[in-house]
Amino acid sequence: MSFSFATKAVAVRTARWSAVPALAAATIALAASPALANASSARVSANTASVSHGQVTVGGTYQCAGRGSDQLRVTVVGENRRNQVEASRTVNVSCAAWTHTWRLTLNSDRRNEQFTAGQVRVQATLVNPRNRNDHASTSRTLFAR
The missing domain is CATH 1.20.5 (Single alpha-helices involved in coiled-coils or other helix-helix interfaces)
Incomplete structure (x- = not known):
């Protein structure tokens, strides 16, 4: 027992x-x-870059759920003969369940500096201003012609 x-x-x-x-x-x-x-429903990509007259044009796709608008923040960093060149811009984009394309032309943030053909680093971030947890980001090195 x-x-x-x-x-x-x-x-x-x-x-x-x-x-x-x-x-x-x-x-x-x-x-x-x-x-x-609360997993993010946002998607963003950067896949094109070109340079013309010292400006860089970059583009890609984005997707965000819901209605209203989100903010797309794009930063591009390149190098010219003398130093690093950087440009940034934030734009409002419309949201829907399907994939949209985006395309932005940017000037250097500093006066008298221009982008030249070559590698550029593109950072694109899609942010929902109503819900900071709902965002997506990508960072790619592209060759701008």
């Missing part, structure tokens, strides 16, 4: 300790569920 009681006690103790990882996993899943429920 004593043997049976000891065996049961060990079994109960083992069962309690084996439930701890399962309980911890359930707690983590519950804590992460708002983040998973």
Whole structure:
């Protein structure tokens, strides 16, 4: 009888300790569920770049769910013969469930600097101003002709 009681006690103790990882996993899943429920529905890409008269034109695609507008922030960094050239712009874009194309022509942020043909780094970020968790970003090196 004593043997049976000891065996049961060990079994109960083992069962309690084996439930701890399962309980911890359930707690983590519950804590992460708002983040998973708010997963971003936004998508953005950058896939074209060209240079003309010192300006750089970049383009790509974006997709965002819902109605209204989101903000597309684009930063382009290139190099000319003397130093690094940078340009940035933020524009409002309309959202719908389908994929849209975007295209922006940018001047250098600094006066008297121009983009030249060569590699440019394009950073494009799509942000929902009503929900900062709903965003997408891409960064690509493209060859601007």
